[in-house]
Amino acid sequence: MFDFSIVTKWFHSLLTGVMPEWAAIGIECFIVLLFIILLYAILAIALIYGERKICAFFQCRIGPNRVGKWGLLQVFADVFKMLTKEIIKMRQSDRFLHDMAPYFMLLASFLTFACIPWNKGLAILDFNIGVFFFIAVSGIGIVGILLAGWSSRSKYPMIGAMRSGAQLVSYELSIGMTMLTVILLNGTMQFSEIVQQQADFGWNIIRGHVPAIIAFIIYLIAGNAECNRGPFDLPEAESELTAGYHTEYSGMHFGFFYLAEYLNLFICGAMAATIFLGGWAPIYFPGWEGFNHVMSLIPGFIWFFAKAFFVVFLLMWIRWTFPRLRIDQLLSLEWKYLMPISMLNILLMALVVCFGLTL
Amino acid sequence: MTLEITTIAPAELHAEMLRLKEERKMDYLRNLIGMDWGEEGLGVIYMLESSETGETANLKTLTADRENPCIPTVSDIWDIANIYEREVFDYFGIKFLNNPDMRRLFLREDWVGYPLRKDDKPEQENPLRMDDEPLADTTTEYFLREDGTLASRQHTIFAPEDYVVNVGPQHPSTHGVLHMRVKLDGETVRKIEPVLGYIHRGIEKISESLTYPQMLAMTDRLDYLSAMQNRHAMCMCIEKAMELEVTPRIQYIRTIMDELQRIASHLIYYACMTMDTGALTAFFYTFREREMLCKIFEDNFGGRLIMNYNTIGGVQYDILPDFARQVKEFCQALRKRFHEYQDIYTTNIIAQQRMIGVGTLSLDEVISRGVTGPSGRASGWHNDVRKRHPYALYDQVEFNEIIRTEGDTNARHWNRMDEILESLHIVEQLIDNIPEGEYQVKRKPIIKLPEGDFYQAVESSRGEFGVFIESKGDKSPYRVHFRSNGLPLVGAMDAACRDQKFADLIAIGASMDFVIPDIDR
Numbered sequence: 001m002f003d004f005s006i007v008t009k010w011f012h013s014l015l016t017g018v019m020p021e022w023a024a025i026g027i028e029c030f031i032v033l034l035f036i037i038l039l040y041a042i043l044a045i046a047l048i049y050g051e052r053k054i055c056a057f058f059q060c061r062i063g064p065n066r067v068g069k070w071g072l073l074q075v076f077a078d079v080f081k082m083l084t085k086e087i088i089k090m091r092q093s094d095r096f097l098h099d100m101a102p103y104f105m106l107l108a109s110f111l112t113f114a115c116i117p118w119n120k121g122l123a124i125l126d127f128n129i130g131v132f133f134f135i136a137v138s139g140i141g142i143v144g145i146l147l148a149g150w151s152s153r154s155k156y157p158m159i160g161a162m163r164s165g166a167q168l169v170s171y172e173l174s175i176g177m178t179m180l181t182v183i184l185l186n187g188t189m190q191f192s193e194i195v196q197q198q199a200d201f202g203w204n205i206i207r208g209h210v211p212a213i214i215a216f217i218i219y220l221i222a223g224n225a226e227c228n229r230g231p232f233d234l235p236e237a238e239s240e241l242t243a244g245y246h247t248e249y250s251g252m253h254f255g256f257f258y259l260a261e262y263l264n265l266f267i268c269g270a271m272a273a274t275i276f277l278g279g280w281a282p283i284y285f286p287g288w289e290g291f292n293h294v295m296s297l298i299p300g301f302i303w304f305f306a307k308a309f310f311v312v313f314l315l316m317w318i319r320w321t322f323p324r325l326r327i328d329q330l331l332s333l334e335w336k337y338l339m340p341i342s343m344l345n346i347l348l349m350a351l352v353v354c355f356g357l358t359l
Numbered sequence: 360m361t362l363e364i365t366t367i368a369p370a371e372l373h374a375e376m377l378r379l380k381e382e383r384k385m386d387y388l389r390n391l392i393g394m395d396w397g398e399e400g401l402g403v404i405y406m407l408e409s410s411e412t413g414e415t416a417n418l419k420t421l422t423a424d425r426e427n428p429c430i431p432t433v434s435d436i437w438d439i440a441n442i443y444e445r446e447v448f449d450y451f452g453i454k455f456l457n458n459p460d461m462r463r464l465f466l467r468e469d470w471v472g473y474p475l476r477k478d479d480k481p482e483q484e485n486p487l488r489m490d491d492e493p494l495a496d497t498t499t500e501y502f503l504r505e506d507g508t509l510a511s512r513q514h515t516i517f518a519p520e521d522y523v524v525n526v527g528p529q530h531p532s533t534h535g536v537l538h539m540r541v542k543l544d545g546e547t548v549r550k551i552e553p554v555l556g557y558i559h560r561g562i563e564k565i566s567e568s569l570t571y572p573q574m575l576a577m578t579d580r581l582d583y584l585s586a587m588q589n590r591h592a593m594c595m596c597i598e599k600a601m602e603l604e605v606t607p608r609i610q611y612i613r614t615i616m617d618e619l620q621r622i623a624s625h626l627i628y629y630a631c632m633t634m635d636t637g638a639l640t641a642f643f644y645t646f647r648e649r650e651m652l653c654k655i656f657e658d659n660f661g662g663r664l665i666m667n668y669n670t671i672g673g674v675q676y677d678i679l680p681d682f683a684r685q686v687k688e689f690c691q692a693l694r695k696r697f698h699e700y701q702d703i704y705t706t707n708i709i710a711q712q713r714m715i716g717v718g719t720l721s722l723d724e725v726i727s728r729g730v731t732g733p734s735g736r737a738s739g740w741h742n743d744v745r746k747r748h749p750y751a752l753y754d755q756v757e758f759n760e761i762i763r764t765e766g767d768t769n770a771r772h773w774n775r776m777d778e779i780l781e782s783l784h785i786v787e788q789l790i791d792n793i794p795e796g797e798y799q800v801k802r803k804p805i806i807k808l809p810e811g812d813f814y815q816a817v818e819s820s821r822g823e824f825g826v827f828i829e830s831k832g833d834k835s836p837y838r839v840h841f842r843s844n845g846l847p848l849v850g851a852m853d854a855a856c857r858d859q860k861f862a863d864l865i866a867i868g869a870s871m872d873f874v875i876p877d878i879d880r
Contacts, residue, residue: 059643155524159546159861230637231709239532239635240865321703323710324637326862327546 005121085251097151102256104144111137119300130191152248160244164235170334174222177342178215195279203278211349223268231322273307361811388437393447432458439729450475465556535875559879566839582877585819587620590669596815596826600808608796614752618782624820635869641704673799714769718855718867729847732822733774738766744818771870845873
């Protein structure tokens with residue numbers, strides 16, 4: 001597997017050769033910033049287009065097909081429209097918090113986005129408590145939603161924000177528990193190390209067999225809830241609360257919520273790919289030498305994107321099939337079922353690891 | 360064929376009504392119609408029916424006092440009378456004594472005058488108002504003091520500390536411009552107060568200045584998902600008054616169209632129900648089949664939503680030679696795809712949990728609140744007009760009245776699903792046997808109805824729809840009243856939703872399946 005750190009090290013030494021260390025790091029930071037923003041925008045566009053086409057496919061429709069070939073430019077048209085829209089200033093709303101809320105959402109999704117290991121040696125934030133950091137920064141998004149609902153000074157956003165506060169805090173637990181299960185299996189909190197182990201010993205979902213599969217399913221459910229997507233889209237439940245916490249937002253401020261929602265979807269899929277499906281690690285079957293060789297020729301980031309988008313497709317499939325839950329059902333699902341199951345699952349995983357029963 | 364109406368003095372009204380309810384089991388108040396008989400005074404016509412025996416009784420009461428007309432309330436006997444009496448108060452200014460909630464129902468609270476009185480001049484007294492519509496949190500009750508003078512007292516609807524959320528008039532799930540003020544306690548609904556009249560067009564008032572054929576255009580615009588049945592009721596009512604017999608061919612066409620319309624309406628119901636509970640994909644499934652139906656309608660008479668099909672003494676156009684084949688193809692396609700609706704939505708565990716045991720209405724409640732149609736039948740009330748008072752061909756075809764007894768959202772949902780199959784069954788019995796004949800009976804170009812009161816009810820897609828005409832022998836009616844099938848459904852929302860969750864309010868509203876233009880008229 002190609003190690004991307006060779007490129008980054010070479011580039012670093014190239015820069016330090018002609019300039020002092022601080023300037024080199026400054027330029028590198030700038031390049032990383034460009035890279036992350038560009039990738040963020042491209043992924044958002046791809047996801048929005050993909051969701052519209054996939055949802056149309058589920059709903060016996062064609063989907064966008066007028067702007068550009070196969071409607072490819074539809075998302076650009078939508079974004080430009082949104083950019084030209086007025087950002088409405090409402091009387092009696094808390095303007096400072098109201099304007100700040102979308103940036104909290106963006107901040108959370110950027111920071112979590114930076115944790116993802118794209119390829120071997122290609123990760124922006126990679127340190128020994130990566131998983132911990134990921135869970136911590138993903139919590140910032142909740143602040144954004146609560147602020148948006150609170151500062152709008154309107155009743156629908158308020159109910160939406162209260163719902164999302166209850167929902168996100170609850171499901172954060174399940175996410176944490178499933179990640180703990182994986183940490184037990186891999187013995188590390190560093191994302192690059194987790195993926196490296198999967199490349200060496202097999203994907204976690206296979207290596208950890210029963211407890212890993214249970215954890216994966218719980219992760220999918222809780223991840224879907226964390227993304228505020230159906231059947232857990234209660235905070236914005238359009239048929240009940242018109243648009244929930246972002247009812248009073250317009251223009252690009254609404255656009256930021258929209259963008260963050262799609263990127264959270266991708267981050268959810270990417271994290272599932274990283275901790276369960278081997279990240280950038282290709283498929284290996286013991287004994288199939290030729291097959292394994294061909295597989296290892298495919299670059300790691302393609303493996304990564306394929307797996308992440310597969311999970312994203314699963315989440316979209318769920319969203320466009322199920323009706324929405326009610327708030328009490330949603331909370332009882334988490335506190336009465338998912339949480340106890342994931343706690344027992346940690347115990348099971350501990351036993352599996354302890355007695356060396358991993359595959 | 361005119362209605363037999365017993366006159367009764369206001370003083371004896373309440374005791375007589377109570378006697379009818381207790382002794383003759385007249386537990387269903389079909390209609391409560393305000394009237395302005397000019398010189399004779401203002402009054403009310405009550406139409407009662409027994410849900411057990413099917414007996415009917417019509418009464419009227421009137422008071423000559425035009426300044427302060429007072430009639431005792433019957434809202435303590437039938438729950439639905441409360442909202443009906445508010446309507447009469449709104450239109451005629453009749454004060455119902457001891458009704459706890461005497462506010463206007465459809466018009467603005469600052470409206471001057473009572474528009475359905477014959478001497479009212481609404482245009483002069485009500486200029487276009489540019490200020491916001493006031494919405495009071497209190498209501499008035501009128502009562503007579505012991506010395507016989509009129510007095511009033513105030514009741515509170517919402518206290519200042521209540522958390523009141525406006526659901527509507529612009530809301531995705533009220534299916535139009537319905538406005539419900541909902542008192543919330545966290546996520547729990549404590550009280551619902553419907554605010555009506557956002558699409559009030561005064562159709563009953565307009566009809567008084569139109570000729571009978573002109574009036575037909577109004578009926579399609581009431582409950583637009585039951586356009587066929589509404590117009591059928593109006594045509595039958597006029598034909599009944601004229602004593603005009605229509606040919607069997609017309610009866611066949613009308614019955615088939617009514618049932619196709621019912622299928623189309625229930626398909627839309629399913630779509631709305633799924634969308635309101637968040638399953639957007641299922642929404643498109645029934646729209647796919649409804650499109651086939653719309654194509655049939657469009658091919659045969661050009662309309663898709665507003666049909667303009669029935670006329671007095673017939674139908675507008677003859678059906679196409681291809682009609683039978685098209686309908687049979689549709690029936691086959693729908694039967695084949697019917698299971699898909701259940702697979703994707705109805706049998707889904709989340710949908711089941713959202714529907715079973717939610718919004719339960721008991722049998723007594725639905726009868727007292729006049730909740731007819733599939734919603735009333737979900738609580739075990741045999742109220743199908745097609746069985747109770749057969750019209751057109753319904754006494755010749757074989758079909759079941761779908762009854763469930765649970766009274767919850769699930770029962771209402773399944774009732775409509777089963778009615779689709781039942782309607783298909785009716786259509787399939789008739790479609791091959793449409794007899795030859797005239798599609799329009801010869802009649803005089805100018806229609807004058809004989810003097811009298813006429814009433815005709817049909818089973819529209821969501822309950823009993825009735826047309827009441829009082830004629831003085833002119834080209835235009837003296838008074839027209841439509842029994843709205845949606846108004847009782849909205850009236851029952853408070854009882855169904857109390858202490859349920861806010862999300863259930865939306866699901867219950869969808870399962871009631873009201874259409875707003877029919878409520879506001």
